[in-house]
Amino acid sequence: MSMERSGAITFKGNPVTLLGAEVKVGDKAPDFQVLANDLSPVTLADSKGSVRIISVVPSVDTGVCDAQTRRFNEEAANLSGVKVYTVSVDLPFAQKRWCGAAGIENVQTVSDHRDLSFGTAYGIAIKELRLLARGVFVIDQNDQVVYAEYVAEATDHPDYEAPVLAAKKALEA
Template sequence: MPKVTFKGNPVTLVGPELKVGDAAPDFSVVDNALAPVTLATYAGKVKIISAVPSLDTPVCDTETRRFNQEAASLPGEVVVLTVSLDLPFAQKRWCGAAGIDKVVTLSDYRDRSFGTKYGVLIDELKLLSRSIFVLDRNNSIRYIQHVPEVTQEPDYAAVIAEAKKLL
């Protein structure tokens, strides 16, 4: 499993350790209107999936705003999804206040299906670890970035470069 810390303290990630080349596990989350969302919702698209602990924290706020800016320059066949355990109502409120219009926020609050199937649920905190998965149009995992310290930002350039390779 990836070594991940939160404020310097090691944490335990629940679920499998996925590898590049693996088929992306399907999951069931909900959008801001409580509608179910699975991988099939974005069939045929390149997917950047950003898992974050909570949109209401400074680093997650910064990360999601940055991906929103990056998404504006990506073609329509790329979708940027941000998954957290925040309630859909909180995600919708946050997106409205932050002017997020390119990133799709999704909530894993119901059964933590994304967190446990992607191996990013932090056992001690019951939050998602800061991780990014880039999936090709066939839902094969082509890139994974587990940010070693949850309170730090990811390498945005690497993520965008990997997604662009799939176009």
């Protein structure tokens, strides 16, 4: 059984339990298996050798998640050599529909709905809701975590500038 961190964050003001250990800067990025919009598996190894920004949202169908994904889509347009993922537990079909409607082309949405592989590996799955909490991770070319944010209140926005700066710095390394 994976570890539980009760009260690690709040969701709409209520303390919730996160499943899995907290990932910290300097850690080796844990592997995971999520699903692309066409149901094909996506793993950390698939993007080996790239700098990755992984934006984590509870659902693309909510206001803050929508804004967060659009913002990273804009940032990604200016970050050549950086792969940007948005991971949520939305079904792949819903992610695909949402991306088409939102005109998202620079971010790959991936679904963790099947077994919370990403959520538990990165310690960001909310036990009580079976959703992912909000956060952002930046992983360098050597699979090292160079930025990690767990947003304290899941309905708040993450920091947008810091992960972009961390990704740019990793590109220059």
